[in-house]
Amino acid sequence: MPEHTSEAKPIVWTIASSDCGGGAGIQADLHTFAALGCHGCSVIAAVTAQNSIEVVGYESVSPALFVTQLNCLLQDMPPKAIKIGLIPDVTLLEQLAAWLTQHKAQHQFVVIADPVLSSSSGYQFARQSQLCIWRQQLLPLVDLLTPNLPELALLSTMPTPNDEMQAAQLRQFGCAAVLIKGGHATDQADSCDHYLGVDQQFSLSLPRLCNTHNHGTGCVLSSAIAAACAQGYALADSVIIARAYLQQALANGYATGNGAGSLQHHSWPVTPSYWPLLTCDNEQFAGATQPDNLSFAGMTTPIGLYPVVDSVAWLKRLLPLEPDVVQLRIKQGSAADIERQIAEAVLLSRDYKLRLFINDYWQLAIKYGAYGVHLGQQDLASANLAAIAAAGLRLGISTHNYTELTRARQIRPSYIALGHIFTTQTKQMPSKPQGLVRLKYYAALCRDIPTVAIGGIDATRLDEVLACGVTGVAVVSAITAQQQPEQAFLTLKQRVEQHYAHQIK
Numbered sequence: 001m002p003e004h005t006s007e008a009k010p011i012v013w014t015i016a017s018s019d020c021g022g023g024a025g026i027q028a029d030l031h032t033f034a035a036l037g038c039h040g041c042s043v044i045a046a047v048t049a050q051n052s053i054e055v056v057g058y059e060s061v062s063p064a065l066f067v068t069q070l071n072c073l074l075q076d077m078p079p080k081a082i083k084i085g086l087i088p089d090v091t092l093l094e095q096l097a098a099w100l101t102q103h104k105a106q107h108q109f110v111v112i113a114d115p116v117l118s119s120s121s122g123y124q125f126a127r128q129s130q131l132c133i134w135r136q137q138l139l140p141l142v143d144l145l146t147p148n149l150p151e152l153a154l155l156s157t158m159p160t161p162n163d164e165m166q167a168a169q170l171r172q173f174g175c176a177a178v179l180i181k182g183g184h185a186t187d188q189a190d191s192c193d194h195y196l197g198v199d200q201q202f203s204l205s206l207p208r209l210c211n212t213h214n215h216g217t218g219c220v221l222s223s224a225i226a227a228a229c230a231q232g233y234a235l236a237d238s239v240i241i242a243r244a245y246l247q248q249a250l251a252n253g254y255a256t257g258n259g260a261g262s263l264q265h266h267s268w269p270v271t272p273s274y275w276p277l278l279t280c281d282n283e284q285f286a287g288a289t290q291p292d293n294l295s296f297a298g299m300t301t302p303i304g305l306y307p308v309v310d311s312v313a314w315l316k317r318l319l320p321l322e323p324d325v326v327q328l329r330i331k332q333g334s335a336a337d338i339e340r341q342i343a344e345a346v347l348l349s350r351d352y353k354l355r356l357f358i359n360d361y362w363q364l365a366i367k368y369g370a371y372g373v374h375l376g377q378q379d380l381a382s383a384n385l386a387a388i389a390a391a392g393l394r395l396g397i398s399t400h401n402y403t404e405l406t407r408a409r410q411i412r413p414s415y416i417a418l419g420h421i422f423t424t425q426t427k428q429m430p431s432k433p434q435g436l437v438r439l440k441y442y443a444a445l446c447r448d449i450p451t452v453a454i455g456g457i458d459a460t461r462l463d464e465v466l467a468c469g470v471t472g473v474a475v476v477s478a479i480t481a482q483q484q485p486e487q488a489f490l491t492l493k494q495r496v497e498q499h500y501a502h503q504i505k
């Protein structure tokens with residue numbers, strides 16, 4: 001399902017070369033854009049003659065026609081993102097650098113570059129003069145470069161075989177981020193890519209697929225990243241989405257001629273087995289990967305209506321109405337008062353058979369024996385997850401994007417919160433509202449873990465949120481800011497219960 005309606009598909013350009021065999025180049029890029037809900041435009045740099053076995057030859061377009069394509073598109077169909085692929089000509093590379101210098105700042109598009117310097121069948125497109133233009137003129141205009149290991153070595157001037165140092169050098173030349181593709185390290189069982197971004201570094205690994213129908217792999221990965229960027233995802237998220245898209249396309253690759261066949265373009269990836277394992281390379285996310293032996297108690301699903309209240313006084317108001325699950329999220333008060341409220345809330349929860357989650361204060365939750373703990377992203381780094389699991393408490397984790405969701409899934413918590421879905425007045429959020437399309441994708445990916453939607457959800461939006469496939473709906477102001485909070489709770493609870501009862505039938 002595309003992020004936008006048919007009236008507003010984001011426009012993505014590919015500036016690359018034609019593969020008459022249809023598996024790579026411009027043809028693969030356009031398939032990828034379409035599958036990810038974008039409208040693709042193509043600026044053709046060269047026409048190659050190739051099939052599934054070999055590249056037989058190529059001819060570049062004239063410099064005049066190259067620039068005319070760029071200008072004509074810019075006038076009427078400006079891009080949200082541009083993918084650069086094979087440009088086997090020095091003059092065209094120089095022209096492109098000059099054109100990007102002139103227009104990038106004004107039009108604010110993202111540039112993803114796949115420096116196709118040789119074909120997987122062994123054809124060499126790169127000459128020294130082209131490498132110089134890449135280094136000196138193009139890299140400073142690139143937001144993400146996606147070299148494979150041979151391309152990384154060619155582009156870097158470092159003789160060392162150390163990939164990270166070579167990538168660091170390319171970033172010094174000016175490209176903001178580098179994704180080192182590990183596909184060529186065929187001696188390893190997993191295929192592992194390293195993302196070196198402005199403020200994040202991580203590795204993504206997935207089982208190496210035996211399918212030999214892998215023509216156009218690099219083209220598809222870079223164009224999927226561009227498409228996800230055009231859909232408004234941050235660069236790190238786009239890399240993760242694209243890697244999952246590629247795994248899905250590779251898993252279903254098919255024969256065309258007698259050589260490496262083509263990838264199968266499908267749709268937005270939501271299948272857990274295609275999702276990469278994310279390992280954080282920097283301190284910030286240390287400890288975020290689940291130690292294998294950690295296991296959190298499960299929740300009986302669906303979670304249903306999940307009120308979040310800020311005091312034990314609010315909890316006492318709701319308890320006679322028999323909520324199934326409540327979160328106590330205290331944000332003010334002295335340490336002594338907070339502990340008193342948590343202790344009292346846990347005692348009350350036992351009397352009422354309530355599943356009570358404590359926000360933030362995981363030590364107190366363990367001390368008093370709460371049903372569970374809810375932690376945000378910041379809390380994850382400092383909390384002792386092993387202690388929470390060992391005490392038998394459930395764990396809920398907040399997420400606000402694909403990177404956080406991917407990490408949270410690896411921890412295998414009791415539930416994952418997805419937010420904020422709509423604008424909320426209750427909390428200042430540093431992130432953007434996620435909206436319903438993303439919520440649906442996230443919930444589909446989490447088919448194996450309970451999910452809770454949160455943020456700006458009220459009676460008017462309840463049905464569309466439930467329709468996205470979450471197993472619970474968390475609300476604050478839809479209850480506590482209403483004139484009749486008890487009545488608001490009862491109405492919401494009845495509607496949520498009806499929804500899940502209907503689903504089970």
Ligand SMILES: Cc1ncc(COP(=O)(O)OP(=O)(O)O)c(N)n1
Pocket residue numbers: 306308327329359360374375376377379396398417418419427452454474
């Ligand atoms: C169900 C649910 N989802 C998200 C949150 C937000 O938690 P967190 O990120 O820890 O932020 P604060 O609540 O501490 O502001 C939540 N509390 N509950």
Ligand SMILES: Cc1ncsc1CCOP(=O)(O)O
Pocket residue numbers: 419420423424425426427454455456457474475476477478
């Ligand atoms: C705590 C929190 N975390 C993400 S949104 C949010 C507040 C949700 O409140 P409301 O339901 O009133 O929008």
